[in-house]
Amino acid sequence: xxxxxxxxxxxxxxxxxxxxxxxxxxxxxxxxxxxxxxxxxxxxxxxxxxxxxxxxxxxxxxxxxxxxxxxxxxxxxxxxxxxxxxxxxxxxxxxxxxxxxxxxxxxxxxxxxxxxxxxxxxxxxxxxxxxxxxxxxxxxxxxxxxxxxxxxxxxxxxxxxxxxxxxxxxxxxxxxxxxxxxxxxxxxxxxxxxxxxxxxxxxxxxxxxxxxxxxxxxxxxxxxxxxxxxxxxxxxxxxxxxxxxxxxxxxxxxxxxxxxxxxxxxxxxxxxxxxxxxxxxxxxxxxxxxxxxxxxxxxxxxxxxxxxxxxxxxxxxxxxxxxxxxxxxxxxxxxxxxxxxxxxxxxxxxxxxxxxxxxxxxxxxxxxxxxxxxxxxxxxxxxxxxxxxxxxxxxxxxxxxxxxxxxxxxxxxxxxxxxxxxxxxxxxxxxxxxxxxxxxxxxxxxxxxxxxx
Numbered sequence: 001x002x003x004x005x006x007x008x009x010x011x012x013x014x015x016x017x018x019x020x021x022x023x024x025x026x027x028x029x030x031x032x033x034x035x036x037x038x039x040x041x042x043x044x045x046x047x048x049x050x051x052x053x054x055x056x057x058x059x060x061x062x063x064x065x066x067x068x069x070x071x072x073x074x075x076x077x078x079x080x081x082x083x084x085x086x087x088x089x090x091x092x093x094x095x096x097x098x099x100x101x102x103x104x105x106x107x108x109x110x111x112x113x114x115x116x117x118x119x120x121x122x123x124x125x126x127x128x129x130x131x132x133x134x135x136x137x138x139x140x141x142x143x144x145x146x147x148x149x150x151x152x153x154x155x156x157x158x159x160x161x162x163x164x165x166x167x168x169x170x171x172x173x174x175x176x177x178x179x180x181x182x183x184x185x186x187x188x189x190x191x192x193x194x195x196x197x198x199x200x201x202x203x204x205x206x207x208x209x210x211x212x213x214x215x216x217x218x219x220x221x222x223x224x225x226x227x228x229x230x231x232x233x234x235x236x237x238x239x240x241x242x243x244x245x246x247x248x249x250x251x252x253x254x255x256x257x258x259x260x261x262x263x264x265x266x267x268x269x270x271x272x273x274x275x276x277x278x279x280x281x282x283x284x285x286x287x288x289x290x291x292x293x294x295x296x297x298x299x300x301x302x303x304x305x306x307x308x309x310x311x312x313x314x315x316x317x318x319x320x321x322x323x324x325x326x327x328x329x330x331x332x333x334x335x336x337x338x339x340x341x342x343x344x345x346x347x348x349x350x351x352x353x354x355x356x357x358x359x360x361x362x363x364x365x366x367x368x369x370x371x372x373x374x375x376x377x378x379x380x381x382x383x384x385x386x387x388x389x390x391x392x393x394x395x396x397x398x399x400x401x402x403x404x405x406x407x408x409x410x411x412x413x414x415x416x417x418x419x420x421x422x423x424x425x426x427x428x429x430x431x432x433x434x435x436x437x438x439x440x441x442x443x444x445x446x447x448x449x450x451x452x453x
Contacts, residue, residue, distance in 0.1 A: 003098065005087055007249040009080035015244040016072065017064040018237045021275040021347065024063065024282050029350040033308060033319040038452065041318045048219045049226045050234075053123040057234040065237065067119070074118045074151055078107045079241065083249035088377035090397065097400035098255070099393055101413045102246045102273060103380070109174070111383065111415030112269050113144035113229055116238035120227045121148040130223040131155035135185065135210030137265075137341070138164050139171025140383070140415055141229030146180030159185035159213045162205035170419045185210035192216065192314045206330050207266075207341045212314035219316075230266025231311060231320075231345045239272025242412060247276055250410070257288040257410035259396050263388040264292040264301065264359070267345025273412040275347075278356060288410075292348065292359040293388040295367075297435040300325055300344040301352055301359035303442055309343060309449045319450065322349040325437070326445030342445070360392065363434035367391045368427040371417075383415035384423050 022029060031040035046055045057065060067075075086099040104112035124132060132154055136142030142158040149156035158180050165172060165184040172182045185205045186193035190213045196203050211228070218226035228235060250256060260277055262270035270292055280286045292301055304323040311317035313327050324343040344352075351357050367387035374390050375381045382390060389411040400407050417424065426432045 003085045003253050003255070005085055007083040007085070007252055009245060009248055011076055011080070013248060014072070014075065014080045015241055015248075016067050018067060019240040019244060019276050019279065020060055020063055020065060020237055021278060021351075022233070023061055024279055025351065025354070027354060029346055030321040032346070035310070035315060035317070035319055038319070045318065049215065051123045051127040051129060051225060053126070054120065054234050057237055058232060067241075068122060071119045071122050074148075075241070078114075080245050081106050081242070083246055084378070086378055089374055092373060092377050093394065093397045093401065095397040095401040096404060096406045097397040097409050098406065099397060099409045099411075100250065100255070100257070101411050102242055104242065104412060104414045105380065105383070105416035107144075108147050109140060109144040110418065111140040111144065112239060112242060112272060112412070113141045114147060115241055115272065116229065116235045116268065117141070117144040117148035117227070118151065119238050121145070121152045121154055124225055124227070125152040125154055128223070129154065129225045131157065131221070132225055132227045133157045133214040133218045134159070134227045134229065135207055135214045136160045136164075136229065137207050138383070138385070138420070139168050139175065142180065142182065143171060143174040143178065145227055145229070146175040146178035149180070150178045156180040157214075157217065158182045159187060159210040161185055161207060161210050162203060165205075167422060168419060174419070185213050187213060189213070190216050204330065206313060208311070208313035208327050208329070211312035212316055215312060215316045216314070230268040230341070231343065233347055235268050236271035236275065236345055236347055239268045240275050242269075242272040243274060243276030246273065246410065247280070255408050256286045258407040259289045259291065260410045261291045261293055261389045261392040261396070262412050263385050263414065264294050264344065264348060265298070265385060266341045266343075267348035269385070269412055269414040271345060271348055273410075274357065278351065290357040291392060292352065292357055293392040294359065294361050295388060296361045296363045297437055298325070298341070299361040299437055300342065301349070302361045303437060303439075304344070305446060305449075306349055306353050307449060308452055311343065320346045322346045323352065324449065325442055326447070326449050328448040329442075329445035362388050362391045363436065365427065365432055365434050368424070368432065370394045371424075380413065381417040381421070381424070382413055383417040384420055386412065386414045389413075
């Protein structure tokens, strides 16, 4: 099939609505619970953290939500993003499969994260908020929020997981260029951080800890709110512009995917690509296999339990029913810092529990081997996170070579790795190790998960 390498949309073709998967699911997702009463959380319970518009989106049962014009204006700096046919990768794999990847590394921050950072900042600015706090792992989310805050004149304060803060100094620089203030987490700025540093001055941190610090600072000030880069419904909602564009682009070349693979950490990239295609599958218009891909060092879907847990380590957030490794879980400092979260987005967990999507875990050396094949053929150096989806796509393509099937494989390359080259250096020099989470470590972390009647 003579498909062009790059499939583009005009600005006029950019979607103007986000898609909410909730109304189309056969079973509604379980509600979030108030951490004190254990009753379903009410809109006012989220008031100290989020503006009213985002709270409404979090709980919305509307299928589509219009994207504000001011958000579309910023989106146009990089959207619509390109869809590529990976002709050169297909050739070196000698596969009859056709591989497509939606490239989100064209955004100012180099990842998919601005898709939600921009609307989150916009809605906060519209309601008079002056400052946002947040957490970040590898730094893609923190830099995206700093960029978005610069667009709407808000202050931005970021707690970055200490292991990533030390390993990825230029992510910190990028946040500071856009005006953000960045702290390693755990930090001396919060009581929770100080307690952890007393126990271990070299604490590697975790996303759960960084969330606790950012939340505690947000609720202490009337003109400050908190922003989250993944996990919550409204975040995944904003990311669906990825999948909506991909549907339009594949239609231009007369293709529908047989297999869709996406890296999953908190779930925003995966949900953003997959949910519009899941809508089409549920409606009977196509029937792709949809597969989550996570690291063996942090296997929330493949080894975690589906139960109510806190979104942060200190237990400040509502309880969410999700696949979790336990909110006290401290992941190994693997290179895919954005995939080191103890829980999976409740919506992704729910559709997985319903059997609508699959999940696999892949070790990091296989991921980087696939990334080198990709970089040397397609020319883009992937961020460590999407190397998991690349490795899964390579597996599928090689299976097609063995079977002779001409499957269409779709994935999202959710960011470039230009600021992650230290990871590649370790791989190229044989210093990278595969890390697999033991059942014993999971059992230990799960001891702190609340037991609900």
